[in-house]
Amino acid sequence: MEIKVLGTGCATCKALYNTVQEVVKDLGIEATVIKEEDLLKIMGYNVLSLPALVVDEKVVAKGPQSYDKVKSILTGIK
Numbered sequence: 636m637e638i639k640v641l642g643t644g645c646a647t648c649k650a651l652y653n654t655v656q657e658v659v660k661d662l663g664i665e666a667t668v669i670k671e672e673d674l675l676k677i678m679g680y681n682v683l684s685l686p687a688l689v690v691d692e693k694v695v696a697k698g699p700q701s702y703d704k705v706k707s708i709l710t711g712i713k
Contacts, residue, residue: 636664636666636691637667637669637692638655638669638709639688639689640669640688641671641677641685641687641688641689642671642677643674645685647686647699648670649670651688654702655668655688658702680694684697685697688705690712696708
């Protein structure tokens with residue numbers, strides 16, 4: 636599984652990246668977690684609110700996400 640956190644480097648984007656890493660570790664998911672800050676690449680996903688969460692090239696969430704929300708998202712996909 637490939638998980639991308641799309642964001643320009645703001646505190647909220649960094650927080651989501653850290654949350655995703657924590658959830659992946661806690662759930663024991665085999666995944667590559669990538670923090671995508673390149674604005675041109677981010678624009679390719681057609682998201683207007685950041686941060687955004689992308690799993691296997693599909694946008695699954697936009698905006699800030701709690702630990703429980705990320706866990707729910709990744710559990711549903713796993």
